[in-house]
Amino acid sequence: MMGNNRISILIIWLTLLIGLCVQIIPWSPEYNMFKPHLLVLVLAYWLIALPHRVGMSVAFLLGIVLDLFSGTLLGIHAIIFCCVAYLLMFKFQLIRNLALWQQSIIIFAVSLCYNLLIFLLQVIIYHTVTISPLIFISSFVDGLLWIVIFLFLRLIRRKFAIS
Template sequence: MRGNNRFSILIIWFTLLIGLCVQIIPWSADYNILKPHLLMLIMAYWLIALPHRIGMGMAFILGIVLDLFSGSILGIHAFIFSCMAYLLLFKFQLIRNLALWQQAIVIFAVSLCYNFLVFMFQVTIYHTITISPLILVSSCVDGLLWIVIYLFLRIIRRNFAIN
């Protein structure tokens, strides 16, 4: 039982590492608005599915790591991921019992909050306004991709008996 516990934590960390690697891949300026926040989506799945395994502390650490790899000011993504984790953990039982399309709407809203907080930090720190109505496209991509991420990670969780 103890070995399975460590193995399941390694699987969770591995999926988060894949999400981080995809998140830091640079995209061209034309397609950057379509870039999904894959680390956020994978973290959201584990927060909803197994809140006792991954919590706000893990979200904070992942945010710090994303700040280090993306070159942003240290603590921005850590704060945003912590806020997102709080929102998801506060109502994880409700979100878990929603239909998949309703969960996609919740993730769309969380992605909008993520994009808005990034915008607010840019305005506050860099004094530049870089917002576009296309920001909704990025959140829609996250909402639609949630369905795929959810189904894929649920298969992984069940095949490896991660509890």
């Protein structure tokens, strides 16, 4: 039983690491508006599916790591990931029992909050305004991609009996 527990933790962290690697891949400026926040999506899945294993501390740690890799001010993504984790963990039982298309709408809203918090912190810290209506496209892509991420990670969770 102890070996299964270690494998479960390893698989969770491996999926989060893959999400981080995909998140830090640079995209060309023409397509950057379509770039999904894959780390947020993978983190959201584990926060909804297993909130007792993946919580605020994991979200904070992933935010710090993303700050280090992306070169932003240390703590920006950590704060935002903690806010996202709070939003998802607050009603995880409700979100878990919704239909997949309804979950997709909630993930769209959470992604929009993520983008708006990044904008707000940029304004507060850097005093630059870099918002455009194109952030809705990124959030929409996250909402659509949620269906694929959810089904894929649920398949992995069931295959390895992660609980």
